[in-house]
Amino acid sequence: xxxxxxxxxxxxxxxxxxxxxxxxxxxDDAAVLQMPSDRRLVAAVDTIVQxxxxxxxxxAGDVGYRALAVNISDIAAMGAVPVWFTLSLSMPTADADWIxxxxxxxxxxxxxYDMELVGGDTVKGPLVITIQIFGLVETDRWLTRSGGKPGDxxxxxxxxxxxxVGLALVQHKLDPSDITSSTLLQxxxxxxxxxxxxxxxxxxxxxxxxxxxxxxxxxxxxxxxxSACGAHVDLDALPRSAAMxxxxxxxxxxxxxxxxxxxxxxxFTVPPAQVPQVEVTIANEVRCTSIGHLVEEKNxxxxxxxxxxxxxxxxxxxxx
Ligand code: ADP
Ligand code: MG
Numbered sequence: 001x002x003x004x005x006x007x008x009x010x011x012x013x014x015x016x017x018x019x020x021x022x023x024x025x026x027x028d029d030a031a032v033l034q035m036p037s038d039r040r041l042v043a044a045v046d047t048i049v050q051x052x053x054x055x056x057x058x059x060a061g062d063v064g065y066r067a068l069a070v071n072i073s074d075i076a077a078m079g080a081v082p083v084w085f086t087l088s089l090s091m092p093t094a095d096a097d098w099i100x101x102x103x104x105x106x107x108x109x110x111x112x113y114d115m116e117l118v119g120g121d122t123v124k125g126p127l128v129i130t131i132q133i134f135g136l137v138e139t140d141r142w143l144t145r146s147g148g149k150p151g152d153x154x155x156x157x158x159x160x161x162x163x164x165v166g167l168a169l170v171q172h173k174l175d176p177s178d179i180t181s182s183t184l185l186q187x188x189x190x191x192x193x194x195x196x197x198x199x200x201x202x203x204x205x206x207x208x209x210x211x212x213x214x215x216x217x218x219x220x221x222x223x224x225x226x227s228a229c230g231a232h233v234d235l236d237a238l239p240r241s242a243a244m245x246x247x248x249x250x251x252x253x254x255x256x257x258x259x260x261x262x263x264x265x266x267x268f269t270v271p272p273a274q275v276p277q278v279e280v281t282i283a284n285e286v287r288c289t290s291i292g293h294l295v296e297e298k299n300x301x302x303x304x305x306x307x308x309x310x311x312x313x314x315x316x317x318x319x320x
Contacts, residue, residue, distance in 0.1 A: 003094040005122050012103040013087065019116045022084065031118035033084055033134070042135040042142065044074040050127035055171055060098045061105030062190040063129065068109050070213065071133040072194035073264040077211040079143035079203030080135035082113050082196065087120035088130040113196065141203060143268075148208035148227030152269040154292045155278075157195055157285075159241040160216045161253060162188040164260020174247065181243035192264035198285045202268055205278050209268035215259045217311065219267055221300050227269070230299045233292040235309060258302070258311055269294055 166189030176182035
């Protein structure tokens with residue numbers, strides 16, 4: 001079936017409004033949104049490109065889910081609540097089946113967070129999906145990368161590296177010897193869980209936070225640069241998972257853990273005095289592990305016991 005731009009928007013991206021703060025949604029020249037007086041607006045945008053952020057042939061539903069998930073993750077890292085988003089969709093052909101599945105994947109996640117699509121753009125071109133997201137946060141405090149201080153403990157949620165192993169499995173670069181583990185890790189790549197609830201809890205007790213998208217050490221370096229300090233990472237403290245253990249020898253996991261991207265877990269720092277409170281606060285949320293601490297000297301260094309270890313983990317950089 002051949003679809004025009006108008007048909008695509010009307011059929012797949014126009015839905016009955018579900019939020020009373022959307023005064024005008026999809027269909028006009030722009031959306032009109034009602035801001036609560038006791039909140040700040042938090043805005044972010046992220047683009048995913050076929051062959052760069054996801055392999056050709058990735059299921060449409062997974063592409064739709066992932067395009068929104070990576071954006072929600074940025075809002076989570078600010079300690080905010082995601083509420084509205086716009087979608088710029090560039091695709092080479094108007095394949096009704098593909099668009100329907102893409103929309104279903106995206107809206108399933110949007111509905112889970114009570115978010116609303118309020119506008120966008122639909123163009124012909126290479127498969128590129130850009131989502132701009134808006135969130136709300138209390139006026140008194142939100143999370144940033146820059147609040148870390150020497151002595152603060154460094155924590156990470158989940159198990160970094162699982163998504164990178166999942167991508168290697170999706171790309172048939174790794175032997176899926178254990179099917180259950182292989183499926184679980186591929187889902188970590190295809191359907192990352194944004195850590196909104198964790199970010200909300202950390203808003204009042206973490207000193208700094210950011211989400212892990214480009215790789216643990218790369219993203220920790222960014223947090224350190226913003227906080228004007230460095231970090232020591234204890235390699236023996238890194239979280240491990242049964243799924244990774246069943247597919248990879250312990251030593252071969254480290255490049256994935258330290259350098260792999262796409263996890264969309266939260267990396268955050270906690271002042272020592274706040275540690276007991278944070279441990280209690282996050283206990284029922286998601287697995288979080290202390291992996292090191294911030295230091296004055298502006299380098300990120302890895303240790304095994306007292307021994308410094310040179311790691312070759314290089315995170316993702318589009319232009320390197
Ligand atoms: P304009 O030419 O004024 O930019 P368009 O014809 O591109 O308007 O879009 C018409 C309406 O449909 C606008 O409200 C726009 O925000 C919305 N829209 C277009 N593409 C999408 C999309 N992929 N998802 C959601 N809304 C969309
Ligand atoms: Mg337009």
